[in-house]
Amino acid sequence: EESVSSVDLVPGDCVLIPPEGLLLPCDAVLLAGECVVNESMLTGESIPVMKTPLPASGGRYSLDTHRKHTLFCGTQVIQAKEGCRDGNWALAIVTRTGFFTAKGELISSILYPKPSNFHFDRDITKFLLILGSTIKEVIIQTLDIVTIVVPPALPAAMTTGIIYAQNRLKKQGVFCISPSRINVCGKVSVFCFDKTGTLTEEGLDVWGVMEGSSAGFGSLVRDPRLLPPSPMLTALACCHSATLLEGQLLGDPLDLKMIESTG
Known part of the structure; x- marks a missing residue:
């Protein structure tokens, strides 16, 4: 048994969780003891959850199946008990570290969002193909397009418009990490948010x-x-x-x- 830096942890290492808890630096599965964990950083739920040891069933460990036995990176262990070392410490084994953890995947999705195929974009493509014309007109226009070059300033003009829109949003305190979403937002009429803390401040106040x-x-x-x-x-x-x-x-x-x- 030894104390090591969290950066030196690798999958397969066994770690002891003290009774007073700690901020988890990795994903781990609980082997012995119980932990009360605050997972609001990942789920947004402010109520602490209880984590129990992985059952000795002999089956293969699965994150989706054994979530109630898994401790996630970035969550706060509030209390650990009934494990090893005189029953005061919980025992867990490291399963994932770094960007492979649940927190790492969340950060990766923010830094490198996956491209989305919006219905608005599909409609633009269809409009460019048919332009709302008859088959005869489409054929004639297609032949015209062969001899007409797309205005070279059009992509630059669209990019400039997005940049100006992004700067205007920034002045209002709105930061957009995916500028292509700005055009899509122009078509949005209703936007629903799931819970307090998304747009409003965290916490509650008693008014009376x-x-x-x-x-x-x-x-x-x-x-x-x-x-x-x-x-x-x-x-x-x-x-x-x-x-x-x-x-x-x-x-x-x-x-x-x-x-x-x-x-």
Whole structure:
């Protein structure tokens, strides 16, 4: 057993995960012990997940099949337990490192996005082929095209237009790593985003509390700490699934804000 730098890890190495957790530098599969892991960096889900040891079934390891036994690079192990070394450390074996990890693949997809074949681009090609004309007109126009050279300034003009559009977006705080998407965005009328944090800031804030009754809602109380002893205050302070671990509250962000708002 020895301590080594994370850059020296290779697939097949066995690593010990301390009880207080760590930021994983590689993908690994859990062999012994249990780990509570924050995978929000990869999945966007803020609720920690429990990782269990790989079952001794004798079958071949598969990432898709054994995700609940896999620790991913870049995720934060919050707590490890019931493994080896007096039952306090978890044991895992390295499966992937560097750009081959889940985090590495995510970074690669951002740096080198795969080309996309948009319906808009296909329509452009069809339009250039037929130009909305009859077969006779298409044949005549095709013969004309043979003797007519495409304006050499057209590609340069299109590129210049995209560059100007990219600079205008940059001034508005919008950075585009794939300029070809700018033309496609000109055809977008509706854009749906999946969760908080994509466009809005991370986290939640308590705006106030309005206590309800059979007669309706009461007045707004900006600071929940000013609430008198009541079922509302008890619910805010007690009705949650948060856990105190090493002096730090863990759990659903909404539950955490409810507790913090009560002081």
